[in-house]
Amino acid sequence: MYLIGIIEDDVQLxxxxxNYISLQQDLSLxxxxxxxxxxxxxxxxxxxxxxCILLDIGLPGISGLDAISIIxxxxxxxxxxxxxxxxxxxVAWQAMMNGANGFLLKPFxxxxxxxxxxxxxxxxxxxxxxxxxxxxxxxxxxxxxxGGIERFQEFALTQREIQVAELLLAGSSYKEISTILNVSYTxxxxxxxxxxxxxxxxxKMAFINRVSGKS
Amino acid sequence: MYLIGIIEDDVQLxxxxxNYISLQQDLSLxxxxxxxxxxxxxxxxxxxxxxCILLDIGLPGISGLDAISIIxxxxxxxxxxxxxxxxxxxVAWQAMMNGANGFLLKPFxxxxxxxxxxxxxxxxxxxxxxxxxxxxxxxxxxxxxxGGIERFQEFALTQREIQVAELLLAGSSYKEISTILNVSYTxxxxxxxxxxxxxxxxxKMAFINRVSGKS
DNA sequence: TGTCTTTTCCCTTAAACTAGGGATAGAACT
DNA sequence: AGTTCTATCCCTAGTTTAAGGGAAAAGACA
Numbered sequence: 196m197y198l199i200g201i202i203e204d205d206v207q208l209x210x211x212x213x214n215y216i217s218l219q220q221d222l223s224l225x226x227x228x229x230x231x232x233x234x235x236x237x238x239x240x241x242x243x244x245x246x247c248i249l250l251d252i253g254l255p256g257i258s259g260l261d262a263i264s265i266i267x268x269x270x271x272x273x274x275x276x277x278x279x280x281x282x283x284x285x286v287a288w289q290a291m292m293n294g295a296n297g298f299l300l301k302p303f304x305x306x307x308x309x310x311x312x313x314x315x316x317x318x319x320x321x322x323x324x325x326x327x328x329x330x331x332x333x334x335x336x337x338x339x340x341x342g343g344i345e346r347f348q349e350f351a352l353t354q355r356e357i358q359v360a361e362l363l364l365a366g367s368s369y370k371e372i373s374t375i376l377n378v379s380y381t382x383x384x385x386x387x388x389x390x391x392x393x394x395x396x397x398x399k400m401a402f403i404n405r406v407s408g409k410s
Numbered sequence: 411m412y413l414i415g416i417i418e419d420d421v422q423l424x425x426x427x428x429n430y431i432s433l434q435q436d437l438s439l440x441x442x443x444x445x446x447x448x449x450x451x452x453x454x455x456x457x458x459x460x461x462c463i464l465l466d467i468g469l470p471g472i473s474g475l476d477a478i479s480i481i482x483x484x485x486x487x488x489x490x491x492x493x494x495x496x497x498x499x500x501v502a503w504q505a506m507m508n509g510a511n512g513f514l515l516k517p518f519x520x521x522x523x524x525x526x527x528x529x530x531x532x533x534x535x536x537x538x539x540x541x542x543x544x545x546x547x548x549x550x551x552x553x554x555x556x557g558g559i560e561r562f563q564e565f566a567l568t569q570r571e572i573q574v575a576e577l578l579l580a581g582s583s584y585k586e587i588s589t590i591l592n593v594s595y596t597x598x599x600x601x602x603x604x605x606x607x608x609x610x611x612x613x614k615m616a617f618i619n620r621v622s623g624k625s
Numbered sequence: 626t627g628t629c630t631t632t633t634c635c636c637t638t639a640a641a642c643t644a645g646g647g648a649t650a651g652a653a654c655t
Numbered sequence: 656a657g658t659t660c661t662a663t664c665c666c667t668a669g670t671t672t673a674a675g676g677g678a679a680a681a682g683a684c685a
Contacts, residue, residue, distance in 0.1 A: 232589050264580040265590060291546055292553055319539025320546055327535040331506055334549055338507050353661065366615035368641065382663055388644065389661095397643070398671090400581035403618065568631065583671065597633055603674065612673070613641090 197316050200245035201227040202234055202262070203278060204253075208301075212249060215305045222312065231262040247274040247315055249299075249308075252290065253281075260289050260404070267294025274315040278303075284329030285349075288337075289405065291330060298326055346406060350393045359386040364403060412531050415460035416442040417449055417477070418493060419468075423516075427464060430520045437527065446477040462489040462530055464514075464523075467505065468496075475504050482509025489530040491523075499544025503552075506545060513541055561621060565608045574601040579618065 199216050201224070203209040209227060216222045225243045228234050231250075248266060252259020263275055277290050280301040287298065297311050297320060314321045322330065336349070347357050355376075362372045373383045396402045414431050416439065418424040424442060431437045440458045443449050446465075463481060467474020478490055492505050495516040502513065512526050512535060529536045537545065562572050570591075577587045588598045611617045 261581050261586075265577065265582065268576055268580065292550055294550075314539055317539070318543065320542040321539050322542065324529055324532070324534025324536050327537065328533065331535055335507055335509075337553065355662065366613075366619050370641080378662085379664060381665060384643080385663075387642090391643085398581075399615075399642075404581050570632065585671085593632085594634060596635060599673080600633080602672085606673080614672070 196223050197221055197247065197312065198223050198225045198243075198245040199312070200225055200234065200248040202229070202231055202248060203227075203251040204229040205251070208251075208278075211305070212308070215308070219309070231265070244270055245273060247276060247312060249276050249278060250295075251278040252286070253279060260286070260293055263290055263293040263295050276308075276311055276315060282325065282329070284326075284333050285405075287326050287330055288333040296320055298322060300326075350390075352390060352393060356386055356390050356393075359383060360390055360402075360406075363387065363390075363399065364406070411438050412436055412462065412527065413438050413440045413458075413460040414527070415440055415449065415463040417444070417446055417463060418442075418466040419444040420466065423466075423493075426520070427523070430523070434524070446480065450480075459485055460488060462491060462527060464491050464493060465510075466493040467501075468494060475501070475508055478505055478508040478510050491526055491530060493518075497540060497544070499541075499548050502541050502545050503548040511535055513537060515541075565605075567605060567608060571601050571605050571608075574598060575605055575617075575621075578602065578605075578614065579621065 199222055201209055201212055201216075203212065206229070209229070213224055213227050216224045225245045226234060234248075250259065250262060250266070252262065259277070259279075263277070266273060266275055271294075274296045275294060276297045276299060277295045278299045278301060279286070279290075282300060290298075296315055299308055299311060300323060311321065347360055352360060358376065359372060362375060367375065369380055369383045369387070373380045376383070391397055391402065394402060394405055396405055414437055416424055416427055416431075418427065421444070424444065428439055428442050431439045440460045441449060449463075465474065465477060465481070467477065474492070474494075478492070481488060481490055486509075489511045490509060491512045491514060492510045493514045493516060494501070494505075497515060505513075511530055514523055514526060515538060526536070562575055567575060573591065574587060577590060582590065584595055584598045584602070588595045591598070606612055606617065609617060609620055611620055
């Protein structure tokens with residue numbers, strides 16, 4: 196019997212998956228909620244740990260990528276099958292590095308879901324060819340450059356933005372950066388706003404995790 | 411028409427593959443030899459560049475992994491389908507990073523080979539579940555900052571403090587950590603105060619740099 | 626019993642960060 | 656001449672972090 200948990204905010208999709216799983220002989224639904232935070236509180240009471248979690252990373256609250264980190268650091272044995280609408284290679288890479296074990300690209304057929312679950316159950320990993328290609332490409336880029344100035348190239352930052360980003364990552368505060376670059380605090384703030392927009396994050400931690408690929 | 415090249419030292423296997431490819435309507439064999447060095451000299455005369463090379467990395471002479479580098483740096487567009495008897499995750503990782511696009515584990519069926527060729531032709535990448543799992547694991551090891559629990563050992567953090575430190579480094583805010591650990595915000599604040607005292611830092615950035623800069 | 630450690634909780638203040646709005650000026654390209 | 660990009664600046668509001676104070680329960684240990 197394979198124990199499944201669902202974290203998905205789309206009610207329709209969640210119900211559909213719940214239904215499907217409850218109809219399968221070898222699958223058992225142990226929880227189903229719309230937010231990672233919900234599961235975190237549930238788990239403390241019930242103490243039920245699934246074998247696999249179907250996790251939508253487009254959901255509100257804690258970022259999906261962080262959710263993966265949290266789940267996999269707490270329960271290293273739990274397989275995480277990520278449900279996502281976008282096919283961003285960078286997101287896929289981050290997700291896999293954070294501990295994801297597979298992807299379901301929305302919209303997907305329930306048969307696909309079952310197939311992925313079977314593969315995970317047997318300990319394997321299978322990804323869609325397109326995701327796989329992007330993943331390998333990202334890995335090659337990271338592996339071969341690994342922390343030069345080109346590390347921001349993929350985000351098309353301007354020269355000034357790269358300077359700011361480097362200082363920020365080095366641990367400088369906005370105020371320190373403004374002193375170093377001899378500009379005002381608000382200018383630094385402005386550059387960082389633009390950097391975050393380009394890199395698609397909304398906090399320093401998310402930025403760090405995005406550019407350095409950690410857990 | 412998909413142009414194929416073969417570099418394989420096992421005569422029997424090579425003949426088998428040659429035969430199979432010549433029977434396929436949409437495949438065309440442009441060369442077949444037993445060593446990478448042979449192809450290097452052939453290519454200078456003939457100038458024929460295949461779309462895909464079937465490369466045995468267990469062959470003598472130039473190491474198989476180097477052969478991949480050589481081929482992919484000379485002809486970046488050429489797909490490399492690696493034929494190998496062993497299933498070493500590290501070798502698989504090196505091969506992929508050097509530019510390989512897929513694997514055929516010996517012994518394999520010709521139908522598998524054709525399937526791989528089709529996938530490569532369409533630009534995708536598909537790996538065996540076992541190889542895939544090993545590859546992802548290797549990638550995580552390489553890219554995750556020395557991430558064990560023992561990474562905080564030198565600072566003599568308590569169990570709870572380690573939990574908090576990990577979540578903090580994973581990008582969680584104090585509030586999120588409090589939700590996850592099911593304690594109050596002030597408790598998280600308290601733990602972090604103590605962590606910073608032990609680690610002798612006074613900001614999150616300094617903490618990140620301290621624990622990821624070493625070990 | 627008294628002390629120490631760990632874990633939990635509260636209040637408060639200051640600093641730092643995030644993000645929205647709007648603005649000006651030079652360079653470059655159409 | 657108009658648009659777009661880059662870089663600079665300001666104001667404001669809300670959130671998050673950092674660090675000081677104090678307190679209390681549970682367990683280990685001498």
